[in-house]
Amino acid sequence: MRQLLSAVLLSVCILLPAAPAVRAQGDETPAAILVLDASGSMWGQIDGINKIVIAREVIGGMLQDLPVSQAIGLTVYGHRTRGDCADIETLIAPGLDTRAAIAEAVNSINPRGRTPMTASVVEAARALRHTENAATVILVSDGIETCEADPCAIAAELEASGIAFTAHVIGFDVADPEARAQMQCIADNTGGQFLTADNAEELAQALEQVAVAPAPVATPITLRALVEPDMSAPVSPLEWTLFDADGNQVLDPTRAPTLTAQLPPGSYRTQVLRMAQDSEHGASFTVEEGVAQTVTILLPFIPPATHGVTFTARIGGEDGPLITDPVLWDIRPVPDDAAETEEGNGLIFDMANGSYTVSAYWTVQEVSQEVQFIVIDAAREITVVFEEPAVTATIVAPASAIAGSTIEVGWNGPDMPNDYIGIGQEGATGSDAWRNYTYTRDGNPLSLLAPPEPGEHLIGYFLADGRERIGAARITVTPVEATLIAPETARAGDTINVDWTGPDYRNDYIGIGRAEATGSDRWENYTYTREGNPLQLLVPTEPGDYAITYFLDQDRTPLTSVPITVTALETGVTAPATAIAGSTIEVGWTGPDNQNDYIGIGRAEATGSDRWENYTYTREGNPLQLLVPTEPGDYAITYFLDQDRAAQATSVLNVTPVGANLTAPDRAEAGATIEIGWTGPDYHNDYIGIGRADATGSAAWESYAYTRDGSPLRIQVPDEPGAYVIRYFMSQDRTELASRPLIVD
Structure with missing residues (x-):
């Protein structure tokens, strides 16, 4: 039986304590990468809530708990195309100021692709540069690898090649033993933990257990x-x-x-x-x-022949900061005599008792101060105080720039730690004075992103201490233009060509959404402009009035839109009115036959992913073969579009019970071979098994034989005496149809 498999995949690093007052032994701080599953299965539900919604809420809470010293990035897979195992993208490289960008990106993703779990772990390790720095990821998965890779082996290779690569794995609503074993192996091979979670609360608790480490107390x-x-x-x-x-x-x-x-x-x-x-x-x-x-x-006590006098130059007062620029000291006894001249700060001289005059010359500022002092049988400190010099800066930038473009800015200023160059609308105050910014440590000239809004702006030099602007230059931001050419109508679920002109900035995209939508709902589907011209855009599955819009990547700013009307699809399903449980039936269909469209069967009243207990892709033919579930009752056979699992045409099917009968001896000796007669459906891979009377799961058959081998079957009795049961199992879901007791002596 085919099954729809999916995975929720997250990754973060183990949180580190804030740096102590002393220097750490190493200069490299472990970084974090968050890998998010955006495959179509994320629309599945747990307790009535979509998995993508659960992931967004848990990730949002986790980001709020991260310390400001923690670097973190974002990798996403399955968010752009369907059936593409290479659909993996690191949207945000690990950094210290990425939390808001990650939260916004996660909240704007619409799942639609496959589950390349192994390749995503490799991409995350690459983004973390795990062979150079410590790397820790957390995988939260509700299924197994679906892109023909071996995550267990890859995890071992990454651990062997990295400095400190660790993967913690959380099984999210996982019952499949094979999937659990695979996850356990990933954790074991990298020195991580394997935990399980069945709902949103347990997922958050599991993430906290592996993600938050208590800081040692200084x-x-x-x-x-x-x-x-x-x-x-x-x-x-x-x-x-x-x-x-x-x-x-x-x-x-x-x-x-x-x-x-x-x-x-x-x-x-x-x-x-x-x-x-x-x-x-x-x-x-x-x-x-x-x-x-x-x-x-x-x-030890050392009698001084002379007295140590320390000379320091400070800014603003005797407790002010030491001057780090060169200071020239000229020390003269009183009455005047030959001077002793030295350069530096915090200098110490052994001086005899007497009166002196010292002149301190601050060479960079070209100012001097003079102080008289007396040395009497004791060491002392002489502090010369200079006024704090005014701090200024200059900006060199173009007079105009196109909205959203990147410009070069030259500057001259103090370049203190975390000083930055920012651009904002002229007249803006507070944090609005810098719409975008770049730290001065990033170079000179440096690259600065122009805002998306046209108008008069100021490029300013800002001190990190107090956010004071000490220099500025005016710049006019001019409008940026774009055009779109697209069909006026399209069928639901179709892929259309869209011609465009525009700036094609990195991560600009063309999106389609409801005509009246706002915020992130303005793009139900989208394609990056870098994908070409014309580019292909997937039409939503719901008929109605939509808009196709060119969006700048910066702040998702819309540049231009064209309307499009989405029309309904013509679909149909032809199937028998009744069928025996576990049988295979023929189903005819009409529909668009998009890639990965499928026919599914599920309970008539089912919702979400329960609407297809079994399914077959439409590409398998028409009519196609569909496996009937094992439980009798009323079912619906439905045509599903691959996009958003949108249900189309439906046919009702009544599933009737299937029976079986067993004949066998009541007792048998341990290890003996007995004959078992049977009647039943004899579906492919149906089998007769012998297991303990109280056994469950796979322990219910310690020995077995397939019904295809004939009736009666010869099956060896287990070696341990006790109470056993002979059972007829359907291959589908290991459903038990008939049983009878057996005593083993």
Whole structure:
């Protein structure tokens, strides 16, 4: 019996804790990929809700729980064409700011294709560059591979080739033992987990179990130094460095009297440089999670012949940030004498008691400050304060650009971490001031996407701190045009040619939807403009008035539309009025015979995928052979379009019972061979089996023989004594037609 198989496939990475105050041992952070099944079977239902709706809600919740430091991307399969095992596309590469784009993309997908589960895992691993960085995926599947690939073997190969490739597998409403075994193998071969879920709540719980990992708790540790024997605080400036158990430096050298750091559990060693004496001292310690502690290093007393004076230049105040540009120091005793000149910041000099004048020259800003000070029997710190310089930036960009196009923008500015160049309508405030943006770290000149709305805009340089715009240039965004040529009418489910002109930006597409539709309902079906001109567009299955529209990929902006009227199909089904359960009948039909259209049989009152318990594709001929279900009752034989499983013509069929009878001895010796007589339908692969009286499933036949081998059949009795049952099984669904007891001595 043919069965419609489908799969729900998701993938995310195991969530990582936020970075601690110290540097991590590696620079590569594992990324995540979400692989979504958009095959036609996603329209199937669980508890009255379509699987695609369940997937959207679960994915939306998962995205909200991801930390901002987690990179994530999106791969989709089966969302564009039918019967195409190569219909796989990474829509969004893994990144930190992709959540809104992923949620929008998932909510706009309409399932329609096949289930290339193995190839999708390979595509996800490729998008994650799993041979270079750690890669973790989660597969949530309700069926087995349908594109003639071996996911178990591929999983093992990916695990062997990657740094840290892990696949967790969740069986979603899966009863097929073969499918479960296949999923278990994928998880085992990659070091992942295999879980099961039968509804939306269990799916969300299973995803949380494998996707959310608790972050280790960083513990506050204070490092201090005391001078023996009186345990006083050292006068000399100190510079602290911190290493982990493997000798990796986890903290940049820091000058401070004491040092406090948030450290994850582990073993560490600290080293402190006593700068005035140029001597180093160290200590080892262990951090336990949640146990704060103070680590004390004892320093020997060294009588100073001179006193250490530290010179620092800061911006805005004595607690302001250190100047990182070159600073030139000119130090003179009072009364004036020969000057000592040095370049740097945070310099330390051993100085005798006396009065001094120091002049600090900030070379980049070309400004200087002078300070007088006295040294009396103690080290001290001299801080020279400069006013904070005004920060400005300039933008070099074209005077005009076509809506939706990509332009080059040159810039000059501070290029602080996360500074960015943004474009927005002139006069806009707040976050509306940057409709699109690109970080300055991406280069100079950099590429910037023009908004889809024509009008006067500003390209601005924005500081990451405070989102302040410190420079701007005006640009006029001009309209972008497009045209469409398509038939005025088409039959439901047909494929039509559409001629077009337009910008053909990456991921622009032509969509068809109801004339009055809004939002994502404006495209029930669509094709990317990159597919050619003219391109082929699939007409929806419901008759009515529709619009064909050219959409920019950016914000799904419509450029132009043409109307089209979708007319009803002429379809029909011819079948007998009655049939015996399990038999095969001939069904005649009329209809479009689109690729993968099929004739299905299901209960008269059934809905969703239950409307076809058995089916045969229309391409198999006319009339075609259709297998009748095993349960008696009223059924409907229906012509289904492949698109959206739209039901067309229907014929009613009454299925009558089928019977069978068995004759066999009441007792037999263990291991003996007995003869069993039978009467029954003798359908292809019907069989007689012997199993324990209380056995279920495949355990109901420990030994068996096919009815095609004649009557009576010779079957060997099981080797273990006990109460058994001889049963007549129909091949379809292993349906039991007749049984009789057997005692094995």
